[in-house]
Amino acid sequence: MTWFFDPLLPLYYERIVIDPPWGVDLYSKEGARKSALGKYDLMKDADIMALPVGRLASMDCLLYCWATAPQLPLAIDCVKAWASSTSLFWSGERPHRPERSAWVRATASALLARLLSSRPSETQSRQAIPQAIFNGIAREHSRKPVEFYDICDRVMPHARRADVFARESRAGWHSFGNEVTKFDEVVA
Numbered sequence: 001m002t003w004f005f006d007p008l009l010p011l012y013y014e015r016i017v018i019d020p021p022w023g024v025d026l027y028s029k030e031g032a033r034k035s036a037l038g039k040y041d042l043m044k045d046a047d048i049m050a051l052p053v054g055r056l057a058s059m060d061c062l063l064y065c066w067a068t069a070p071q072l073p074l075a076i077d078c079v080k081a082w083a084s085s086t087s088l089f090w091s092g093e094r095p096h097r098p099e100r101s102a103w104v105r106a107t108a109s110a111l112l113a114r115l116l117s118s119r120p121s122e123t124q125s126r127q128a129i130p131q132a133i134f135n136g137i138a139r140e141h142s143r144k145p146v147e148f149y150d151i152c153d154r155v156m157p158h159a160r161r162a163d164v165f166a167r168e169s170r171a172g173w174h175s176f177g178n179e180v181t182k183f184d185e186v187v188a
Helices: 045-049 069-082 102-106 148-155
Strands: 013-018 057-066 086-091 108-116 159-163 175-176
Touching: 045 069, 057 069, 069 108, 102 159
Parallel strands: 013 057, 013 159, 159 175
Antiparallel strands: 057 108, 086 108
């Protein structure tokens, strides 16, 4: 049997960040090159829902699932299929862009869920989850704000971490995806 998330380890991670390659609805052929479709291969909704994300989790794991506004209902369904859910939202600041309607399309959310393969220990300590909205500077398509990873590292500083469908490698994180080094040379 082939492990979908190879080289990630099964039943290992205490923190998982996932940004599935969601499908997109296009309004015109011209929009294809600007959309995710023009940047990387996309997956069908049913295939994303069937991903064995829970098989990555250790006994107690936090999951952050990224989605753009149009995919938020599907993302919520996926997270419900993988775990029980609460939410953390990114405000998607774009201070250096002129005001235009495109900023709405760039808004993204990170859903927060807890994956439990068994009851957590009473002595297990966790810092409180940050407030529901955090600010971070939007960068290139699918490149997450530095502030998001700062929160992840602060909440569980010694966690075993996986970044699924990553586009940038990070110290202390195991990465999975076709473009895990895409933004490694980019300076913020």
